[in-house]
Amino acid sequence: LLFGALATGTTRISGLLEAEDVLGTARAVSALGAPAVKDGEQWVVRGRGVGGLSAPGQALDFGNAGTGVRLMMGVVAGNDMRAALCGDASLSKRPMARVLTPLRDMGLQTFNEAGEADDQVDLLPLGLQGSNDLVPIEYTLPVPSAQVKTAVLLAGLHARGQTTVIEAEATRDHTERMLKFFGADIVVEEAADGRTRRITVTGHPQMTGREIVVPGDPSSAAFAVAAALIVPGSDVTIKNVLVNPTRTGLYLTLREMGADLRFENERDQGGEPVADVKVRYSKLRGVPVPAARAPSMIDEYPVLAVVAAFAEGETWMDGLAELKVKESDRLAATAAGLAANGVTARVAGDSLIVTGAKTVRGGGLVATHLDHRIAMAFLTLGAASEQPVTVDDAGIIATSLPEYRDLMSALGARFEEVA
Numbered sequence: 001l002l003f004g005a006l007a008t009g010t011t012r013i014s015g016l017l018e019a020e021d022v023l024g025t026a027r028a029v030s031a032l033g034a035p036a037v038k039d040g041e042q043w044v045v046r047g048r049g050v051g052g053l054s055a056p057g058q059a060l061d062f063g064n065a066g067t068g069v070r071l072m073m074g075v076v077a078g079n080d081m082r083a084a085l086c087g088d089a090s091l092s093k094r095p096m097a098r099v100l101t102p103l104r105d106m107g108l109q110t111f112n113e114a115g116e117a118d119d120q121v122d123l124l125p126l127g128l129q130g131s132n133d134l135v136p137i138e139y140t141l142p143v144p145s146a147q148v149k150t151a152v153l154l155a156g157l158h159a160r161g162q163t164t165v166i167e168a169e170a171t172r173d174h175t176e177r178m179l180k181f182f183g184a185d186i187v188v189e190e191a192a193d194g195r196t197r198r199i200t201v202t203g204h205p206q207m208t209g210r211e212i213v214v215p216g217d218p219s220s221a222a223f224a225v226a227a228a229l230i231v232p233g234s235d236v237t238i239k240n241v242l243v244n245p246t247r248t249g250l251y252l253t254l255r256e257m258g259a260d261l262r263f264e265n266e267r268d269q270g271g272e273p274v275a276d277v278k279v280r281y282s283k284l285r286g287v288p289v290p291a292a293r294a295p296s297m298i299d300e301y302p303v304l305a306v307v308a309a310f311a312e313g314e315t316w317m318d319g320l321a322e323l324k325v326k327e328s329d330r331l332a333a334t335a336a337g338l339a340a341n342g343v344t345a346r347v348a349g350d351s352l353i354v355t356g357a358k359t360v361r362g363g364g365l366v367a368t369h370l371d372h373r374i375a376m377a378f379l380t381l382g383a384a385s386e387q388p389v390t391v392d393d394a395g396i397i398a399t400s401l402p403e404y405r406d407l408m409s410a411l412g413a414r415f416e417e418v419a
Contacts, residue, residue: 001025002071003182004045005034005053006157009209013043015240016214019400021065028072031056032083047209050157051079051132059084059125064091064327064370064399067147070099073128074151077108078158080132086125090327090370097122098143099151106134106155106163134159136203138166143322144295146171149199157184159203167197171295172246177271182207215242215274219299219373220401222250223380225279226303227411229259230310230384234281236411237264243275249297250304251277257284257311284311286356291319298322301352302334302377309343310384311356321350327399328369337378340364341389363387372399379404383413390418 002025004011016022026036029045033054036045048054053075060083062069069085073096076083086092100110100122111127112118136159139152149165153175156163176199179186185202221241228236243251243263254261260282263275286308297304301323308315323330331347338345338354342361345354362385366378375391382389397404405415 001029001036001043001045002075002154003178003207004036004047004209004212005029005032006050006075006154007047007182007207007209008049009047011045011047011209011212013045013212013214014041016043017217017220017401019402020063020398021068021400024062024065025068025072028056028060028062028068031058031060032075032079045209050204050207053079053081055081056083059086062087062091064088064372064396066091066094066327069124070096070147071150071154073099073103073108074154076128076130077103077106077155078132078134079130082127082129084125084127088370092124094327095122095325096124096126098145098148102137102139102148102152103155105137105139106152106159107131108134108155132158134203136161136163138164140166141168144169144171146173146175146295150175153179153186153199153201156201156203157205162200162202164198164200167199169195169292169295170197170246172244174244174272181271182210213270215269215272216240218242218247218250221277222300222303223376223401223404224407224411225250225254225261225277226307226380227383227408227413228279229254229261229282229284229307231412232281234279234411236279238277238279240274241277243273243277245273246296249293249295250300253287253289253293253297253304254307256287257307257315258282259284284356286311286313286315286354289315289317294319294322299373302330302373303380305334305338305345305352305354306377306381308354309338309356309360309381310358312358313356315354315356317352317354319350320352326371326373328371328374330371330374333367333369333371333374334377337364337366337374337381340366341378341381341385360385361387362389365390365392368393368396370396372396372401376401376404379415380408383408
């Protein structure tokens, strides 16, 4: 949606996930003068070209969408406009400084809720004043973050010269792939160590609208994968799933745990690797999960912890500091949810340690803290526990996967509303 708005001509998107996060971005680009509308089974974006967006008539409300609002900051930075950004109570607590710091270096101005210029504001709601004459920078990511990388590269499209992002650990690379697909001038250099990457984009490219087919989101597929692994007798194939190497940390970890999981019908689709994921119930064992793997599976740790509850021995997950600043403190919320359902789990610094068992009691009430992934992870736990698992808010699931209940019901899960 964002790249379609920044390209010239029309972009047609098939397979768009119509979750609240995504729909919020569609509303935002429309408010900026690049209409995004549904046409049959496709979404159509009428692009305005780099630097061609216009000021919105009201605040852009991103609800719970941390990715959407942070990427939009990079877009607004490169347009000579004033825009206000806001979100729900959960998003308003999430830190924005990591994105705003490099964007301010490029020329973005920020304003507090009172409308006063403030270069220290780092929480929503906030105001932005973009520029059509941004300064290119070379920026080394202090922590691995695809969101920060993408925001800087989006701003770099509007800067004179070349903007470079350096990452010590590779993060998901959908932005680089899609920039190239849309026709931007982008160069990716990998160091000999196989980890450090330099991504350079040249400003003011002529990007052209494209036909896009969106593959299945691996973070969404993870819940069906997990359910299949922990419910005896399961044999599930999930078709058309993204298997980009920067997103397959969960699958690698599950295989190390002994999962019967494989990719079939591997192919390329719109510059991204895609496959059908076949998974069967498996007897699992606990394993150490290295910190270096976190960027490739950061959203999947809650559901991995659920799987670990059914594995023999300890699963030790390191390097999870990022989970503390997600929609909730996912590290604490995951440990608490496990404990409420009879699973031994503890947090040690930035690590989560789960001790598995042959059976999980269940029967607990899980506090989701307005976090969709916590809600889905623990409902998935209920598919294999002795007693049903209850979450305090299932409505938040619509943030990222409104089809969750229908998907899991089709596989045999049973849901019921409780007072």
